[in-house]
Structure formats: structure tokens, C-alpha cells
Amino acid sequence: MKVLAIGAHFDDVELGCGGTLLRHKRQGDKIYIIVVTNSGYKSKTKKSIRSAYKAKQEGKRSAEYLKAELICCNKDPIVLIPTEKLVLEIEEIVNKIKPDCVYTHQLNDSHADHATVGYVSMRACRKCDKVLMYRSNWYIMDNTQDDNYYVNISDFIDDKIRLLKFFESEMKNVNYSWLDFVKKQNSAAGAKVNVPYAETFHMVKSFIK
DSSP, rough: EEEEEEETTHHHHHHHHHHHHHHHHTTOOOOEEEEOOOOOOEEETEEEEHHHHHHHHHHHHHHHHHHHEEEEEEOOOOOOOOOOOHHHHHHHHHHHHOEEEEEEEEETTTSSHHHHHOOOOHHTTOSEEEEEEEEEEEOOOOGGGOOOEEOOOOGGGHHHHHHHOOHHHHGGGGGHHHHHHHHHHHHHHHHHHHSOEEEEEEEEOOOOO
């Protein structure tokens, strides 16, 4: 089975579906990760910085741990917009991979880069049999009731946290608070389906040939 995870930035797929990807790894599935932007930024308000080089090195470490093939589109973040040109670029990669299952951002994510990648992915992956959307931020969103697909990641929660720790440039900026948040969020999701930890998704489609 070929699995494709699409993220706007390095660390997005690990936050949103890292446990699920670890599960695919154990099952022997072939994993591909597309990261659309170079993920470098400077924030005057937060007085923080993340170099594109550092972000990519962290992404490579995570991909190696997942035994995934990492594909970087190297777009500039923050100014990302859903053009047809971007759709075609992503679609070209998708058509080469021919994934059986795709994980991508939710359409109504309040981060503009995430929402753009979610929209572009829907167009680029329209011929794929299975498409699931994940959440990779902690802003207030109005779509939690739309999550209709749960994956038991109880065996992989510690490894998911390990994946997130690879992204030191981001974790330091939030004093590693995301680690505790992610674990609690996955625990709450697990409680809904009677397992210790779970990741939730919105299933766009699932077609069995």
C-alpha cells in the first residue's frame, strides 16, 4: 500500500497524522511526504525565527525515522495561495506516486497556508481512492464535529512524541508545550472510541475497487 501525507510546513503531518503514519510504517506500507513550503520564517511579534535550512534538516530526520520518501516543493510560506498552477504542480507529484491513501490539511483550517494546501490537495488528489483530512494546529476551529474517522495510535504515541521532538526549532518557540497538548488531544480522541490514544480525521472519500 502507498500512503501520501501532504503538509504546508515541516512538522504539520507529524502533528496531524504522525501516529497514523507510524502505524503504516509498522504495516510495511510505502510512505511519501510532500511538504509544500520551505517553512522558514521570522516573527517580529514573537521575536522568533526558523531557518528554512534548519526546518528541512528536521523534516529529513523525521522522514528517515518514518522510512518515508520526503518531497519538498520549496514554496515561500505565509504568501501561499491556491492557484491552479500549484494544483498542477502537486497533481504531477501525486500522479507519479499513485497513492492508495492521502492525508492532508482540513479545508477550514484557520492558518492560511494549511487551508491553501487542503484546497489544493482536494483538486490534485481528486482521482485518489481515499482522502482523509487532519488537523495540525491548536486554534479554535468549528469543525471538530466533522471528524468521522478514528485511528488507534495507542502503540505509537511515544514514537509520535519522538517525531515531534525532531522539530526543535518549532518546539523551542513554544517551550515544548505542544508535546503535552498533542498527547492530551490524542488521549481525548481515544476516549471517544474506547482506546488510550487516537488520531481523528475527516474522511472526504473512501472507495474500494
